[in-house]
Every structure is written in structure tokens, then in C-alpha cells.
Amino acid sequence: MPTRPAAAASSASSGPPEPTGDRPRILAVTADPGITELLARTLEWSGYRVTAERSGADGMLRLSQNHFDLVIWDATLPDLAAFARGRRGAPADRPPLLFLAEWDSLQRLAPELHPGTEDYVTKPVRIAEVLARTRVLLRDRTPERDEGVPRYGDLVLDDAACRARRGDRALGLTPAEYRLLRHLMANAGRVLSKEQISRHVWGEFRAQHSIEKLVGRLRHKVDPDAGRAEPVLIHTHRGFGYRLGGSDS
Numbered sequence: 001m002p003t004r005p006a007a008a009a010s011s012a013s014s015g016p017p018e019p020t021g022d023r024p025r026i027l028a029v030t031a032d033p034g035i036t037e038l039l040a041r042t043l044e045w046s047g048y049r050v051t052a053e054r055s056g057a058d059g060m061l062r063l064s065q066n067h068f069d070l071v072i073w074d075a076t077l078p079d080l081a082a083f084a085r086g087r088r089g090a091p092a093d094r095p096p097l098l099f100l101a102e103w104d105s106l107q108r109l110a111p112e113l114h115p116g117t118e119d120y121v122t123k124p125v126r127i128a129e130v131l132a133r134t135r136v137l138l139r140d141r142t143p144e145r146d147e148g149v150p151r152y153g154d155l156v157l158d159d160a161a162c163r164a165r166r167g168d169r170a171l172g173l174t175p176a177e178y179r180l181l182r183h184l185m186a187n188a189g190r191v192l193s194k195e196q197i198s199r200h201v202w203g204e205f206r207a208q209h210s211i212e213k214l215v216g217r218l219r220h221k222v223d224p225d226a227g228r229a230e231p232v233l234i235h236t237h238r239g240f241g242y243r244l245g246g247s248d249s
Contacts, residue, residue, distance in 0.1 A: 029059030
């Protein structure tokens with residue numbers, strides 16, 4: 001007999017930390033049993049309390065009856081439209097939302113997100129990215145945990161205000177530049193292709209020169225004194241893409 005992944009995660013008797021009252025509560029709503037199992041077990045191991053539902057209707061019912069600090073919602077669920085209508089008139093204390101989205105849905109989903117309280121990761125789900133976005137979205141709910149602040153060296157992002165600074169210098173980024181820098185930081189040390197960057201920033205693939213111009217503008221703001229007063233943070237891997245951090249060797 002198949003078991004509900006939520007029950008499997010909550011009944012694990014070894015490994016994850018014991019439940020405590022101050023552990024953030026997360027509601028994960030996805031129809032894919034594999035993703036549900038992965039999210040529930042990994043988030044429990046990371047110190048969160050997870051409740052999982054397999055349909056949008058059950059998720060909305062659970063959300064109306066209980067308090068959660070974060071909601072992870074599969075954007076491919078057929079009842080996303082009803083959920084979206086409900087969140088437009090939601091109270092100010094509505095929990096942050098992390099959507100699991102397909103690449104081809106980003107053009108519709110991304111413009112409707114509220115920066116600082118709503119974010120997304122793309123499928124196939126990379127659990128490290130889910131954990132990173134979760135920490136950021138929960139930052140203001142758990143202000144005593146500084147690890148939720150996105151930073152790399154002296155480069156620090158403020159997701160609530162969509163602002164960035166390097167040391168004491170404000171960067172003054174455009175929305176597209178901020179999304180690009182946030183994506184590079186979430187994948188620090190990894191080379192991101194132009195297609196990956198394009199789909200993340202705009203929700204669609206654009207010509208290579210558009211990405212090159214965007215990266216050039218961002219680099220001008222992040223690395224204006226590269227090689228002199230500040231180390232280089234944004235690196236080009238010709239024929240492959242771009243990377244944040246690490247040496248340029």
C-alpha cells in the first residue's frame with residue numbers, strides 16, 4: 001500500500017532533530033510523490049517542521065486552518081488560479097510563498113511575484129536551491145538567524161527591499177540586474193549558461209547579446225575597481241557562461 005510522503009517524513013524516528021516549538025513550520029503542496037518526499041525529509045533534516053499535501057484544494061484548506069511560516073507550492077497544480085486569487089486579498093501576515101515552477105511557466109508567474117515575500121525555483125528541483133530560498137524567505141520571520149541573509153564576501157543582498165551593496169557601496173541595481181545577481185549568488189562557484197541566466201531573469205530565452213549586455217552592466221556596478229581595490233566577483237567562462245566567486249584561474 002503506498003503511503004503519503006508527509007506521514008513518512010513526520011514519522012521518521014532517527015536522523016531529523018526532535019520537534020521543538022520554535023522550529024519554523026512549512027506547508028509543502030505538490031502532486032509529485034518523489035518531490036514531496038524529497039522536500040519533507042530534507043527540510044525536516046534541516047530543522048523545519050513540514051506538513052505535506054498532494055492537491056491544491058487540500059493545501060488551501062490546511063492553510064486556512066493552521067499557521068505556517070512558509071508555503072512551498074507546486075505551480076503546475078491545476079488549481080493554481082484559485083490559489084492565486086486567494087492570495088491577492090490575503091492578510092498582511094500571510095506566510096511567504098516559494099513556487100516550484102516549470103521553465104515555460106515563468107513568463108506568466110514571475111511578473112506576479114511580490115519580491116521579498118514570494119520567490120520560485122525551477123524544476124527539476126535542486127534541493128540546495130530550495131534550502132537557500134527558504135532561508136531567505138524566512139529571514140524576517142526568524143531575524144535572529146543571520147545565515148538567512150544572502151551574502152558572498154562583502155557582497156550583501158536585501159531581498160525585502162531588492163537592494164544590494166558591496167561593502168559600504170550601494171549598487172543601485174535594476175530589477176533584471178538584481179535577479180541576475182541573486183541567481184549568481186544562489187549558485188556561487190557554479191558556471192551558469194546564458195540560457196539558464198536568460199530563462200531565470202526574463203522567463204524566456206533571449207539573444208546572447210542581451211545576456212552579455214546585462215552581465216556587462218551588472219559587472220560595471222559590482223566590480224568597478226576589480227583588480228585594484230576589490231577582488232573580481234563576476235567571471236566569464238568563454239563558451240560556457242558566467243560564475244560568481246572563486247579565483248579566475
